[in-house]
Amino acid sequence: MEVSTLEFPYFTLRNRTGSLKPEDIYGGERSDLKAGLCRVGALDLGMLSPLAEAAPTFLREELLRVQDVQEMEPGVILDGLEKTAGARGPALYVHGYYIGFEKGCRRATLLQQNAGLEGRFLWFSWPSDGAAAYYTHDEADLYWSLPDLASTIVELDKRFGTETVDVIGHSLGARGVVLALAEVANRHPEVRLGHVVLLAPDMDFGIFERILPRIKPISKSLTVYTARGDKPLALSRQVHGYPRLGESGNDVSRIAAVEVIDLSDLPTESPTGHLYHIYSSAVGSDLRQLLNEGKRASARSGLVAEANNLWRLQPSEADSSRASRE
Numbered sequence: 001m002e003v004s005t006l007e008f009p010y011f012t013l014r015n016r017t018g019s020l021k022p023e024d025i026y027g028g029e030r031s032d033l034k035a036g037l038c039r040v041g042a043l044d045l046g047m048l049s050p051l052a053e054a055a056p057t058f059l060r061e062e063l064l065r066v067q068d069v070q071e072m073e074p075g076v077i078l079d080g081l082e083k084t085a086g087a088r089g090p091a092l093y094v095h096g097y098y099i100g101f102e103k104g105c106r107r108a109t110l111l112q113q114n115a116g117l118e119g120r121f122l123w124f125s126w127p128s129d130g131a132a133a134y135y136t137h138d139e140a141d142l143y144w145s146l147p148d149l150a151s152t153i154v155e156l157d158k159r160f161g162t163e164t165v166d167v168i169g170h171s172l173g174a175r176g177v178v179l180a181l182a183e184v185a186n187r188h189p190e191v192r193l194g195h196v197v198l199l200a201p202d203m204d205f206g207i208f209e210r211i212l213p214r215i216k217p218i219s220k221s222l223t224v225y226t227a228r229g230d231k232p233l234a235l236s237r238q239v240h241g242y243p244r245l246g247e248s249g250n251d252v253s254r255i256a257a258v259e260v261i262d263l264s265d266l267p268t269e270s271p272t273g274h275l276y277h278i279y280s281s282a283v284g285s286d287l288r289q290l291l292n293e294g295k296r297a298s299a300r301s302g303l304v305a306e307a308n309n310l311w312r313l314q315p316s317e318a319d320s321s322r323a324s325r326e
Helices: 046-054 057-063 074-088 101-114 135-160 172-187 205-218 231-240 281-291 317-325
Strands: 005-016 026-042 064-072 091-094 121-125 166-170 193-199 219-226 259-262 303-307 310-313
Touching: 005 074, 005 101, 005 135, 026 074, 026 101, 026 135, 057 064, 057 101, 064 074, 064 101, 074 135, 091 101, 091 135, 091 172, 101 121, 101 281, 121 135, 135 172, 166 172, 172 193, 172 205, 193 281, 205 219, 219 281, 281 310
Parallel strands: 005 121, 091 121, 091 166, 166 193, 193 219, 219 259, 259 310
Antiparallel strands: 005 026, 026 064, 303 310
């Protein structure tokens, strides 16, 4: 694990708890928009460090700790992002279900590093309860957060300019991204974003198909990552009664405006099969080529074309070697 100490800006709609502990500063209740910097570091295990490196990939997240949270005005955070993002512009990331603030900071750190987004990264944390049993509560809190997410996207577009703002969503957060983009398209059809990336999106495939014509004109590209064996999405399909956008096997020819990346050939990086965006080096490399180099799927290494808008990502040497050890 490469993490030593990483810092990144955040926006959040969570309540302040009154706790002085950095990891507990925000809870899962709805509140007004706040912003700040989150600093995350890896535990110093001393002589036990080699054991940590040998641990399964999905356990390494537990070795990270939130060291400091410094709240600032949203405008100050965006001013700082203008200085660090460079010409490429910012990458806004929206997390999924079952993510408290502390867990979200740790996973945001891993995504920032895996996708090479240091300096560009802005984390949007809506008030997920961080409890596995509260899926429907999280859905309600996500929908409640949509106006602020849409306004954040519009503000970023105004500050950074045409096709410079990338937007990334994972799982339920990817559903939020799509719905927020639909609101952006309605309110500000002049907006032109960069690359929109939906990782393991927990969204009804048919609903996405209907919304797609509305959001496609405001983005340079739309990319969906899918996989077989994604257990949370399989459960969501049972709960909702319809296939999820992030599951492999859907008829993606119906969403021809989207580049679909099937990850089913990769080794499973976690027991759920849902967290490849933070653990798979192959996915990290593909995201780097897309988000930092602006390469479309046909130009990125590691992808094998399967249909007009469908590619299969091949394992990296690091992923294959790690899978054989684990």
